[in-house]
Amino acid sequence: MTTSSENPFFSDTSQPQGPPDTFIPPPALESAADYDEDSSSFGGTDSSGDASSSGELESLRQGYLSPRILDLLPELLAEPAFRIGQRGDLRKRDVFLTGALPVWAGALPNVRFRYGGTGVSPNLYSAVVAPPASGKSALRHARKYGRPSSSTSSGGTSPESRTSPKSGASLESGAYPEGRASPQGSSTGQEGPEEEPPGRERPGVRAGRRQLFLAADSSAAALKRRLEEIPHGVIFETEFQALSRALGSSWGSFTDVLLKGLQNEAIRMSRSSKGAVTIPHPAPSIALAGTPAALGGFMSGSGSTPGTGNGLFSRFLFYRFDREFEWSPQFRSPQSESTQSEGPQSEGPQSEDLQSGERRGSLEESLRGAGQKFREARRQLGARETPLWVSVPGALQEAHTRAFRSLTKKWGEDGSVPRSMQASLTRAGLQAVKIAVVLRGVRLAESGIPPASTQSIELGAEDMEAGIRLSLTYLLHAIEVGARLQGDDGPQDTCLQGKALQEKAGSQAKLNERKRDLTERQREYLEALPEEPFSTAEAKDLASGFGASKRGVQRWLKSWRKAGLLRKPKRGMWAKRRPEREDSPRTEGLPGAESVISVIDGIPALVGGRAP
Numbered sequence: 029m030t031t032s033s034e035n036p037f038f039s040d041t042s043q044p045q046g047p048p049d050t051f052i053p054p055p056a057l058e059s060a061a062d063y064d065e066d067s068s069s070f071g072g073t074d075s076s077g078d079a080s081s082s083g084e085l086e087s088l089r090q091g092y093l094s095p096r097i098l099d100l101l102p103e104l105l106a107e108p109a110f111r112i113g114q115r116g117d118l119r120k121r122d123v124f125l126t127g128a129l130p131v132w133a134g135a136l137p138n139v140r141f142r143y144g145g146t147g148v149s150p151n152l153y154s155a156v157v158a159p160p161a162s163g164k165s166a167l168r169h170a171r172k173y174g175r176p177s178s179s180t181s182s183g184g185t186s187p188e189s190r191t192s193p194k195s196g197a198s199l200e201s202g203a204y205p206e207g208r209a210s211p212q213g214s215s216t217g218q219e220g221p222e223e224e225p226p227g228r229e230r231p232g233v234r235a236g237r238r239q240l241f242l243a244a245d246s247s248a249a250a251l252k253r254r255l256e257e258i259p260h261g262v263i264f265e266t267e268f269q270a271l272s273r274a275l276g277s278s279w280g281s282f283t284d285v286l287l288k289g290l291q292n293e294a295i296r297m298s299r300s301s302k303g304a305v306t307i308p309h310p311a312p313s314i315a316l317a318g319t320p321a322a323l324g325g326f327m328s329g330s331g332s333t334p335g336t337g338n339g340l341f342s343r344f345l346f347y348r349f350d351r352e353f354e355w356s357p358q359f360r361s362p363q364s365e366s367t368q369s370e371g372p373q374s375e376g377p378q379s380e381d382l383q384s385g386e387r388r389g390s391l392e393e394s395l396r397g398a399g400q401k402f403r404e405a406r407r408q409l410g411a412r413e414t415p416l417w418v419s420v421p422g423a424l425q426e427a428h429t430r431a432f433r434s435l436t437k438k439w440g441e442d443g444s445v446p447r448s449m450q451a452s453l454t455r456a457g458l459q460a461v462k463i464a465v466v467l468r469g470v471r472l473a474e475s476g477i478p479p480a481s482t483q484s485i486e487l488g489a490e491d492m493e494a495g496i497r498l499s500l501t502y503l504l505h506a507i508e509v510g511a512r513l514q515g516d517d518g519p520q521d522t523c524l525q526g527k528a529l530q531e532k533a534g535s536q537a538k539l540n541e542r543k544r545d546l547t548e549r550q551r552e553y554l555e556a557l558p559e560e561p562f563s564t565a566e567a568k569d570l571a572s573g574f575g576a577s578k579r580g581v582q583r584w585l586k587s588w589r590k591a592g593l594l595r596k597p598k599r600g601m602w603a604k605r606r607p608e609r610e611d612s613p614r615t616e617g618l619p620g621a622e623s624v625i626s627v628i629d630g631i632p633a634l635v636g637g638r639a640p
Contacts, residue, residue, distance in 0.1 A: 088625050089615050091349050091508075093122045093501060100494035100635070101125075102470040104398040105132075111391035112166065119158075119349050120166035123317070126154045126347040126502075127170030127264070129466055130313035134174065134240055134262040135406040136469040137311075141418040141487075143461055149292050149311035150465035151260065154345040154502075155268075156317040157509055162351035164266065164317040171264050171315075172395045173402045174240040240406070242312065244271040248282040252297055252307070255285070260311050268318030272326040283340065286314070290343045291458075320348075324513060342451035345459060345502040346509045405473035417484040418465050424492040424634070431496050431631055432457045438623035443599045445620040446514075452506050456499045461487075464495030489634035496631055504615060504624045511618055542591050549574055550584060554593065554604075561603040 084094045098109065105128055113121040130152040140147045158164050242254050242261040254261060265271055275283055288295055288310065295307040318326065327338050409416065420428075435453060439445045468491045472478070478485060543551055553574045557567060567585060568578040576584075585602055588594045594602050595617050605617065615621035 085625060085629060088501065088504065088628060091505065091615075092118055093125065094497070094628075097494055097497050097501070100467075100490045100497075102467055102474055104401060104470050104474055105467075107394045108169065108391055108398065111394055112169065117163060117166075120163045122347060122349075123156050123158075123164060123166040124169045126156055126345065127167040127315040127317070128173065129345070129463060129498075130154050130315040131170050131173050131262055131264065132402070132470055133311075133313040133462070133466050134260050135402050135409070135473070136466065137260040137406065137410045138412045138415045139409060139418060139465065139469055140415040141420065141461060141465050143458055147292075147309075147415070147417075148458070148462070149260070149309065150462040150469065151290065151292070151311040151313040152345060152459065152462055152466065153286075153290055153314040153343050154316070154347070155314075155323070157320055157323055157346060157348040158317070159351045160319055162349070167266055167315065167317045169391070169395065171241075173399050174262065175399060244316075245274050246282075247274070247279045248285070249279075251282050251285060252295060255289075255295065255307055255310050255312060256305070259307060259309060260313070263312060263314045263316075265315075266317045268316060268322040268326040271316065272322065275326070285310070286312075287339055287343070314344075320509075320512060323509070327513070339451070341506075341510065341513075342455045344506070345499070346505040347502065348505045348509050348512075401473045405469065405477055408477040409469075412480050414483065416478065416482065418468055418487050419484050420461070420487050420492070424487060424489060427492060427632055427634060428457070428460060428496060431500070431627055432460075434630070435500070435623060435627045438627065439620055441599045442596070442620060442623060444596050445623075446510070449507065449510060449620065452503060452510070456503045459502070460495040460499035461492075462495070463498050464491040467491040467494055493631065493634040497628060500624055500628050504621055504628075507618050507621050507624070508615070542593055545591075549576070553581075553584070554588070557602075557604060559604065561601050564600055564602065567602060 084096055087094045098106065101109065105125065108128075109121050109125055112124050133149075133151045136150055140149060142148070156164050156167060239254075239258060240262055242251065242258065242263045244263045244265045246254070263271070275281060285295060289312045292309050292311050295310050297305045297307075316326075327340055432453070439450070439453065464487055468485070468487055471488070471491070472485075543554070546554065553570065553576065556570055556574070564582070564585070568581050571578050571581040585594060589596060589602075593605055595605055596602060615625065
């Protein structure tokens with residue numbers, strides 16, 4: 029077992045240091061040959077297999093966020109999610125949470141953690157992909173965390189009416205003294221120090237009244253100008269087109285800003301009025317939604333190739349679902365929303381409140397109260413002179429390393445996983461800790477921000493467990509999004525070719541039609557193969573009973589895989605394809621998906637979560 033001192037992902041955070049100006053990716057995981065065979069399981073600890081039932085794994089296979097994750101959420105996220113789940117639409121609940129994570133990241137300026145040897149902010153990019161009129165609009169509830177307060181400011185003017193002297197945009201509460209852009213050098217263009225001393229306020233911009241949300245439909249110059257003022261701003265859009273239109277234009281091609289932004293790489297500009305200007309630590313967050321048809325245009329808006337090979341793809345937490353064609357009641361009174369429970373409550377957080385012991389009030393009331401704490405956290409953290417560092421205890425580093433090392437090993441053994449998805453796996457490790465730090469920040473907003481003199485706090489076990497589970501769940505969705513992107517909008521990867529992936533499991537009729545193309549001997553042999561996954565050696569052992577050579581059987585297996593009759597769950601293993609049913613798993617047949625689910629199932633229950 030790797031000790032925390034040998035951990036390739038984390039550095040010692042006992043004495044925080046300022047990060048360099050560019051992001052250093054974490055080193056590659058050890059090869060499968062260097063990896064102990066037994067370490068793919070999480071022996072020695074009670075795994076989540078005890079904490080979660082088979083129903084939880086079924087939730088993962090159907091594309092839902094699992095109940096275990098929801099049990100680990102802080103109350104400011106769990107309460108609104110519970111309200112949305114009460115309405116009977118668990119997809120909308122998941123959409124809300126997927127958008128809420130990047131929005132809350134925008135409330136955490138001056139929060140850093142160390143990953144791969146450098147200081148990182150917990151900003152996140154998320155994207156909900158679903159057909160029209162399927163419930164994506166639930167994303168808008170997440171925006172309500174950051175809406176302006178209706179109360180007046182100390183100066184007697186409401187945030188909505190207060191404007192920035194530079195841009196004229198309406199402002200919301202939250203200060204950003206750290207990480208802002210600074211003029212470098214003189215008119216000669218010579219660059220000076222890399223980072224402006226934190227805590228020094230930009231002339232003409234009042235501390236505590238900076239806008240949170242950034243416009244997606246912006247020119248590159250305008251977006252960079254806004255990031256100068258608000259390094260932790262949030263791009264929030266319910267349609268991909270708003271961003272793809274800008275990325276596809278000559279005046280708005282800022283893909284480089286988005287690529288650098290997730291990893292907090294410095295952005296440098298040259299302006300005639302200021303000379304060289306640097307945004308030393310940009311940390312924008314993004315929450316988007318849109319249709320599958322629009323996703324390809326968004327990913328290729330800057331002229332790059334759509335699909336999983338696009339560098340932008342691996343930076344996003346994806347949540348994808350198809351429309352569940354049933355009618356939901358559209359007329360509810362506020363009273364019914366606050367008292368009526370329509371969905372299966374076991375799918376969401378349990379009905380208990382931090383203060384009162386039970387949940388009361390409507391969704392709007394819960395978001396209004398959470399929004400007040402959101403703004404106060406943003407204000408207090410933004411006013412800090414130095415960053416608040418979040419350290420990761422050794423046991424949590426160990427859990428993180430083992431989960432992602434295990435999945436890396438499984439994918440290495442699975443010959444069907446597209447090479448282009450490896451970047452998504454690598455970034456999932458970073459996103460797991462980003463999510464965990466966001467959840468820690470939400471808990472701080474609940475209980476109170478530590479004093480400005482506090483330099484560091486520890487990450488909680490519930491935060492890391494939820495972070496790992498969420499990042500891997502979103503990776504599961506990314507596998508499906510990537511497969512559809514490759515199939516619909518881009519060149520086919522060899523492992524994605526054939527009818528098997530295009531039609532996923534296929535119907536019984538189509539399977540029967542494919543079987544009719546086989547000879548009688550081949551059909552008998554196919555039926556004789558085990559119903560459970562089997563090895564190539566087992567398949568060859570059956571060959572002699574049907575008058576076939578082992579080499580001939582090898583050709584049959586490969587041919588039947590392309591025809592959609594067999595699939596490869598991992599290297600050297602084969603499995604029969606089952607006919608598609610209405611309740612068939614969404615993940616069936618997707619390369620690497622079962623490996624992700626098996627790792628999620630093996631994650632230790634690092635904390636008990638809320639009691640049932």
